Amino acid sequence: MNAENIHATCVLLADAAAVFNAPKDAGILLLGSSSAGKSDLALRLMERGARLVADDRVDLFARDNLLMACAPDALGGLIEARGAGIIAQPFAKEARVALAVELIDVGYVPRYPEPESYKPPPSLALLAAAYPPLIWLAAFEASAPAKIVLAAAAFADALYRERHNP
Numbered sequence: 001m002n003a004e005n006i007h008a009t010c011v012l013l014a015d016a017a018a019v020f021n022a023p024k025d026a027g028i029l030l031l032g033s034s035s036a037g038k039s040d041l042a043l044r045l046m047e048r049g050a051r052l053v054a055d056d057r058v059d060l061f062a063r064d065n066l067l068m069a070c071a072p073d074a075l076g077g078l079i080e081a082r083g084a085g086i087i088a089q090p091f092a093k094e095a096r097v098a099l100a101v102e103l104i105d106v107g108y109v110p111r112y113p114e115p116e117s118y119k120p121p122p123s124l125a126l127l128a129a130a131y132p133p134l135i136w137l138a139a140f141e142a143s144a145p146a147k148i149v150l151a152a153a154a155f156a157d158a159l160y161r162e163r164h165n166p
Helices: 014-020 038-047 144-157
Strands: 004-012 026-031 051-054 055-065 067-071 078-082 084-088 094-103 131-139
Touching: 004 038, 004 094, 014 144, 026 038, 026 055, 026 067, 026 144, 038 051, 038 094, 051 055, 051 067, 055 094, 094 144, 131 144
Parallel strands: 026 094, 094 131
Antiparallel strands: 004 026, 004 051, 004 055, 055 067, 067 094, 078 084
16 A cells, blocks of 8 residues: 555544534544644544544555545554543544545634645645545634534535535
């Protein structure tokens, strides 16, 4: 497998998808600098029924023109709960990345962003159609987990206003 290792966290929506009828098989790639809240947001999604795929380091690879994610062998099932330590949890072996979320400061989150796609590392050489949508969120907002599930449902079922729908 030709994989690219990146600094990110990934969860599979699984049972967390139900509240907004998002796809249960949607992988959510959480991007951001150290201390941006990737692990914290993953824990809050897991609390709602999501499954960990990888924390802190994610291997990205292409399969059938889709962006896929999995944990590096040494980190499978481990998540950092800041203040509590690194803790083993059940995890999904891999996930199709359906949505990428860039975690940024609350003051910089665009209210009505123009649609964009996540561009994975060039070494993966995916087709443009395979790039998942990209949104920006403040990780520590109480509504961040709900916004992620809502956005995953909206992209899967073309629920955005017409100017956003493909």
